[in-house]
Each structure stands twice: as structure tokens, then as C-alpha cells.
Amino acid sequence: MPETRIIGELCDGCGECVRACPFFAVDVVHGKAALAESCADCGICAPACPQGAVAVRGGAAGAGPARGAAGRGAWVWGGGDAAGEVDPDAAAVAAAARAVVEAEGEPVAAVLPWQPAGGAAALAALGVDEVIVIPGGDQPAAVAAALAAALAAEKPRLVLGSAGAAARRAVAGAAALAKVAFAAGALELEVSGGGAEFTRLIYGGRFTARVSAAAPVACTLDRRAYGRPRAGGGAPPLRTLEVAAEGGAATGAESGGSVTRGKVGPLTQAVPLAEARMVLAGGLHLAPAQGAAEAFALLERTARALGGAAACDREAAEAGLAGGVPVVDAAAGATIAPDLYIALGLDGSPTHNGAIARAKVVVAVTQNEAAPILTVADYVISAEPMAVLQALAKMAGVA
Amino acid sequence: MSDGGGASPAGASPAGAGPATPAAAAPAGAGPATAAGAGPGARRLFVLLKVAPRPADVYFSASRAAVDATNAEREIGARDRTALEVARILAAEAGAGAGADAGTAGVEVAALSWAPEGDEKVLRAALATGATRLLHITTPLDEAAAADPLVVASGLAAALGRGEPWLVLCGDESADESRGAVGPMVAALLGWPFIGGVVRAKWAGGGAGGAGGASGEATLEVEAEEGPNLVSYVVRPPAVLAVNRHGPAPKAASPLQLMKAFRQPVERLEVEVAAPALKVRSLATTEVRRRLNEPIPGAAEDALAMLWAKLRERRVI
Numbered sequence: 001m002p003e004t005r006i007i008g009e010l011c012d013g014c015g016e017c018v019r020a021c022p023f024f025a026v027d028v029v030h031g032k033a034a035l036a037e038s039c040a041d042c043g044i045c046a047p048a049c050p051q052g053a054v055a056v057r058g059g060a061a062g063a064g065p066a067r068g069a070a071g072r073g074a075w076v077w078g079g080g081d082a083a084g085e086v087d088p089d090a091a092a093v094a095a096a097a098r099a100v101v102e103a104e105g106e107p108v109a110a111v112l113p114w115q116p117a118g119g120a121a122a123l124a125a126l127g128v129d130e131v132i133v134i135p136g137g138d139q140p141a142a143v144a145a146a147l148a149a150a151l152a153a154e155k156p157r158l159v160l161g162s163a164g165a166a167a168r169r170a171v172a173g174a175a176a177l178a179k180v181a182f183a184a185g186a187l188e189l190e191v192s193g194g195g196a197e198f199t200r201l202i203y204g205g206r207f208t209a210r211v212s213a214a215a216p217v218a219c220t221l222d223r224r225a226y227g228r229p230r231a232g233g234g235a236p237p238l239r240t241l242e243v244a245a246e247g248g249a250a251t252g253a254e255s256g257g258s259v260t261r262g263k264v265g266p267l268t269q270a271v272p273l274a275e276a277r278m279v280l281a282g283g284l285h286l287a288p289a290q291g292a293a294e295a296f297a298l299l300e301r302t303a304r305a306l307g308g309a310a311a312c313d314r315e316a317a318e319a320g321l322a323g324g325v326p327v328v329d330a331a332a333g334a335t336i337a338p339d340l341y342i343a344l345g346l347d348g349s350p351t352h353n354g355a356i357a358r359a360k361v362v363v364a365v366t367q368n369e370a371a372p373i374l375t376v377a378d379y380v381i382s383a384e385p386m387a388v389l390q391a392l393a394k395m396a397g398v399a
Numbered sequence: 400m401s402d403g404g405g406a407s408p409a410g411a412s413p414a415g416a417g418p419a420t421p422a423a424a425a426p427a428g429a430g431p432a433t434a435a436g437a438g439p440g441a442r443r444l445f446v447l448l449k450v451a452p453r454p455a456d457v458y459f460s461a462s463r464a465a466v467d468a469t470n471a472e473r474e475i476g477a478r479d480r481t482a483l484e485v486a487r488i489l490a491a492e493a494g495a496g497a498g499a500d501a502g503t504a505g506v507e508v509a510a511l512s513w514a515p516e517g518d519e520k521v522l523r524a525a526l527a528t529g530a531t532r533l534l535h536i537t538t539p540l541d542e543a544a545a546a547d548p549l550v551v552a553s554g555l556a557a558a559l560g561r562g563e564p565w566l567v568l569c570g571d572e573s574a575d576e577s578r579g580a581v582g583p584m585v586a587a588l589l590g591w592p593f594i595g596g597v598v599r600a601k602w603a604g605g606g607a608g609g610a611g612g613a614s615g616e617a618t619l620e621v622e623a624e625e626g627p628n629l630v631s632y633v634v635r636p637p638a639v640l641a642v643n644r645h646g647p648a649p650k651a652a653s654p655l656q657l658m659k660a661f662r663q664p665v666e667r668l669e670v671e672v673a674a675p676a677l678k679v680r681s682l683a684t685t686e687v688r689r690r691l692n693e694p695i696p697g698a699a700e701d702a703l704a705m706l707w708a709k710l711r712e713r714r715v716i
Contacts, residue, residue: 175584257591
């Protein structure tokens with residue numbers, strides 16, 4: 001039975017608790033709030049009630065080992081891809097975490113599965129109040145199990161990871177084992193009362209969903225939610241947290257499975273368009289039709305040299321000018337959200353412009369003064385698109 | 400819904416397997432056909448499939464403040480289909496005769512999906528493109544539960560726990576939620592290693608010999624994209640591999656393969672549904688931000704230099 005109780009004399013059936021409950025465990029029945037068996041005793045409904053009609057007794061019983069029993073502070077997963085490595089985005093995630101919990105006066109800690117190879121300098125660069133090492137080896141299952149056990153033991157309010165593969169593997173895995181709420185790609189993160197709210201993109205960025213959950217909440221951040229890392233400062237205190245992961249399945253020790261990381265080399269293909277932080281897009285007016293193949297080939301090489309991806313609009317693709325360059329168009333479900341989108345010789349149809357609505361900065365390079373792309377551009381260069389591409393290629397060291 | 404004719408594969412347990420067994424006959428927690436479809440000692444490659452509305456067909460209904468997928472065509476996610484192709488290739492390399500006409504040799508490809516009952520016809524495409532078995536979790540899942548990766552991963556892990564998988568493959572992101580959470584969560588719940596961003600997997604040593612026979616040790620050589628790097632792994636299953644968009648192109652089914660697939664049995668099973676921990680409070684279309692619309696004067700090189708300075712100032716680059 002839930003420990004939480006509705007004081008019938010005070011309840012006026014306003015439904016604020018129903019809206020606050022992340023577990024759908026409250027309903028208004030005959031004008032009064034009523035709790036279901038699924039109530040997790042998280043207590044979120046108590047501060048939401050304007051009548052003070054929710055009584056939360058004792059500690060949180062919780063639906064799972066950790067859910068509904070959150071403590072203070074934010075943890076940032078700092079483990080990189082290989083043993084000893086620190087996630088290169090951990091400092092930016094720590095800065096985002098600080099912005100969220102600083103108002104509550106709560107600390108930010110980095111959690112690592114190993115002592116970082118970079119020593120004190122690597123720790124200082126994280127910009128956190130404390131570093132916690134939870135030795136779990138280098139096998140993904142064991143790392144996730146160790147983080148889950150640490151989470152259950154110390155109950156931080158938030159566990160955040162970067163958008164990188166290592167963070168997603170560890171944080172999502174630990175959330176599953178600790179049975180706490182998890183979401184990937186969080187934006188606009190806020191904490192309030194006993195829970196957290198954030199926005200995430202769905203359907204390839206076409207829609208946003210505002211999501212809430214009772215603390216502790218684990219999530220990986222969308223890159224656009226990263227903060228600016230704090231410069232300077234000394235190395236934070238470091239402590240080792242020895243935690244015992246429960247059960248053979250949780251530790252991975254009995255499964256017999258293992259992964260051994262081998263050779264690491266650069267990608268032989270360009271960054272995927274959907275994941276690129278910089279996109280160079282060409283349109284019908286990038287170059288005359290007879291030179292379009294060379295122009296789009298240069299566009300691809302330049303984008304790759306800049307660490308980004310090449311794209312085109314539907315008009316260029318349908319005209320057969322763009323070769324195999326992928327299309328950006330909302331009607332085809334191909335929406336993107338890079339940090340920088342440079343449109344070269346591209347007019348910008350409504351479906352194209354809708355597809356880049358979440359780009360952080362849009363640059364239009366066009367000589368068409370009536371091009372719709374101008375209405376969605378942050379910066380406009382009215383020069384010859386091909387000349388700008390050639391200048392970009394030169395800057396990127398592309399022959 | 401008709402499951403078509405045909406007997407259950409050898410070794411199928413009665414609960415939840417085959418066309419004659421109604422889904423209700425498989426109680427939550429009961430085992431489905433753990434040994435169905437292949438002989439003893441077979442290596443089972445399970446591929447997790449998600450059926451979702453095609454993104455291009457989905458619209459936002461402002462009046463209902465909801466995503467309207469009423470008229471959207473439902474399909475197996477592209478990356479899940481790529482994962483199925485990786486499994487099909489592995490089975491083929493092991494000499495299992497994978498594909499729509501696969502036999503019951505040492506490696507079996509089983510597709511597993513938690514989807515509404517109405518999606519079964521969509522899922523049958525998996526039987527035409529490499530899967531030798533189709534396991535369909537038919538336990539109803541409301542919108543809140545379906546949006547919570549922990550709920551989905553817990554159910555899938557429970558089903559996998561009964562199916563004796565040797566390797567689990569999935570797409571690294573779904574078309575609708577784009578979370579990439581279910582793969583690592585399933586791996587953690589099973590206590591197995593996980594690799595994301597997989598683009599290739601092959602038997603170490605190559606071909607059937609590398610499969611190590613039905614009972615021998617077998618390892619896989621896996622290549623995965625991690626940020627700007629391509630990383631090689633040696634994987635000793637069990638393990639969970641999430642395949643990204645750069646994996647092999649999914650196989651298209653011929654009409655004949657689809658007809659055969661519609662005659663194959665589907666094993667239905669049920670799982671317990673955990674309480675969702677996430678609550679979706681509101682949905683909206685992505686906002687269109689006000690743009691600066693600032694002209695950058697000058698010829699190409701000068702304008703570009705000025706632009707780059709502004710982007711650096713704004714910490715965009």
C-alpha cells in the first residue's frame with residue numbers, strides 16, 4: 001500500500017496532483033483525489049497540491065530500488081570509450097548540470113569507471129566539485145552495473161551523460177538496472193520539487209515532447225544542451241566508491257560474453273547527415289548544370305574535411321545535379337539540427353526550411369534576393385555560391 | 400488475424416507458438432518456444448524489431464496537441480531492417496542457408512518485436528527478408544508505457560531470457576523516438592556486453608569455419624562507428640549489437656517470399672508491463688526560431704573570413 005495519503009477534508013478535486021504525478025497513479029474520483037496501488041510514494045504530488053491535501057509519510061518506498069528516493073546533486077558520466085579515457089564532452093555536460101542544480105545549491109560530481117590517464121589536469125578540466133571513481137572494469141555490462149549500484153547507494157537527483165556512445169551505453173544501462181527513468185537527447189532540462197522535466201526531439205526533430213519524471217532521473221543530453229565548460233580551477237577532490245553490483249546478471253560476470261576493443265582508425269566515410277554538427281548544402285544555383293557534378297563532389301570533400309556532412313535540397317536532387325548527396329526536406333522526413341548549416345545556391349522551399357528549423361545557425365549564400373531561404377537565415381552572403389564554396393574548400397585544405 | 404497454415408517448427412513449445420495457439424494461452428512469464436526453429440545447440444541470433452509510423456506520414460494536430468499518425472503507413476524501422484540484414488549475412492556465412500528459405504542448421508535468425516496485434520502483417524516482412532522465426536509480444540502497451548524505454552527494454556529482456564539467444568541485434572535508433580536506449584538497456588538487464596554504432600559483423604576466421612560449429616567457441620569481428628572513429632572489436636557472445644545506418648542495405652523481399660512469409664507461423668508471447676517512469680506532459684511542433692538575417696558584405700573570401708569570425712565569437716565553430 002502506498003505510504004502517501006490524500007486528506008479528504010482538504011482536497012477540493014482540482015486535479016493538480018493528477019497532472020503532477022509521473023506514474024499516472026492519481027485520479028479524481030467523485031470530486032476527490034484518489035491514489036492507485038501503483039503510487040511510488042515519490043512525493044511529487046505533495047508540493048503540487050494547493051490545498052496541502054497530500055500527506056507523505058516516512059521515507060519513499062519507491063517502485064524500484066532507486067526510484068522515488070532521490071538525494072541531492074547531479075552526477076556527470078565521465079567515462080570515455082577506452083580504459084583511462086575521459087569523455088571529451090564531459091566538461092560541457094558538467095557545465096549544463098551546474099546550470100540546472102546550482103540554483104538549488106547542489107553539487108556536481110563527475111563519475112568515472114577508472115582513474116583518468118590525464119591525472120590532475122584531466123580532473124581539473126572537468127569543472128566539477130568532486131570526482132567519484134567507481135571501479136567496474138572495462139566491460140560495458142560491468143561498468144553499467146557498477147554505476148547502477150553507485151546510483152542506488154548515493155541517490156543523486158540527476159545522472160547526466162553526453163551524446164557520445166560510451167555515455168549512452170553506461171547511463172542507459174545503469175538506469176535499466178537501477179530502474180530509474182531514462183531518456184536520451186534531453187534539452188531544456190529543469191529540476192523542480194522531487195523531479196525533473198526536459199524536452200526531447202521526436203520523429204527526427206519534427207516534434208518536441210516535454211517529459212517529466214520523478215528523481216532520480218538519468219539522461220543523455222542533446223549536444224545543444226551542453227554548457228560552456230568552466231575555465232581554470234584546481235583539481236577537485238577524488239574519492240573511490242567501492243560498490244557491490246547485485247547478482248551475476250547485473251555484473252555480467254556469469255554471461256561469458258565479452259568485447260575486446262581493437263584497432264581505432266578514422267571513419268572512411270563522412271559523418272552521417274543526421275549527426276553532423278556542420279552541414280554544407282548545395283542547391284540548384286550552386287553551379288551551372290554542366291559543372292554540377294564537380295561542384296557537388298567539391299561540396300562533399302569540403303564538408304568531410306571540415307568534419308561535417310554534405311546535403312542538397314529536393315530541387316537539386318530531382319534535377320539530377322547532386323549525385324548521391326542526401327536530401328534535406330521535411331516532407332521526406334529528413335530533418336536535421338546541426339550547429340551550423342550553410343546553404344549554397346539554394347532557394348529554400350518551405351519543406352526545406354522546415355527541415356532545418358532546429359539548426360543553431362543558418363547561413364545563406366545566394367544572389368537571389370527573393371529566395372525564401374533568406375527568411376530563415378542568420379547570416380546572408382550575397383556572393384557567387386561557387387566562389388564561396390571554393391574559398392571554403394581552400395580554407396579546409398581541400399585541393 | 401490469421402497466421403496462415405503450416406506446423407510449428409520442430410521443438411516448439413505449445414505455449415504461444417504456432418498458429419493454433421491463441422496469444423491468451425501464453426501467460427505472462429511463461430516460456431515461448433525456446434528451442435523452436437532449430438536443432439539443439441543452435442546459435443540463435445535475435446533481432447529486435449520496432450514497428451513505427453513512417454515519419455513522413457506523421458503530422459502534428461494542433462487542435463489535439465498530439466502527433467497524428469492515423470493515416471501513417473506502419474513499417475519496421477530502417478535501422479532494425481539493417482540489423483536483420485547483418486543477422487542474415489552472419490547466418491549465411493555460417494552455412495545456415497539463411498534467408499527466406501533458411502533451414503534449421505546451426506545458426507537461426509529469430510525476429511522479436513513488441514507491437515500491437517495489428518502490426519503482425521508488417522512484421523511478417525521479417526520472415527521474408529532473413530528471419531526464420533517471428534516472435535511477437537502481443538501484450539498491450541499504452542502510449543505512456545510505449546514511450547518509456549525502460550518498460551520496453553524490460554519486456555524485451557524478459558522475452559529474450561526465455562529464448563536462449565546467443566546474440567542480439569537491433570537498430571541503434573528508432574524512427575519515431577530516436578532514443579537509442581533500448582539496446583544498451585536490454586544488454587544491461589541481461590548482463591551482456593553492448594556495442595553501438597555497428598556497421599559490420601563477421602565471424603572471426605571467416606565463413607562457416609569461423610562459426611566454430613554448433614558447440615565450439617565462436618567469436619565475431621565487429622566494426623563500429625564511435626564519433627569520428629571506426630573501431631574494431633572482437634566479440635565473444637552473448638552480446639547485444641546495435642547497428643547504425645551504415646550497415647548493409649536491407650534486403651528487399653520478393654512477392655514470392657512475402658507469400659511464403661504469410662504462411663509461416665508466428666509465435667506469440669506475453670510479458671509483464673512495468674510501470675512507466677516517464678510522463679509525456681505536452682507535445683509540440685518544433686519552434687522556428689527568430690533568425691538574425693544579418694548580411695555579410697564583401698566578395699567570397701572576405702565574406703567568409705568575416706563569417707568565420709562571427710561564428711567563432713558565437714562559439715558555433
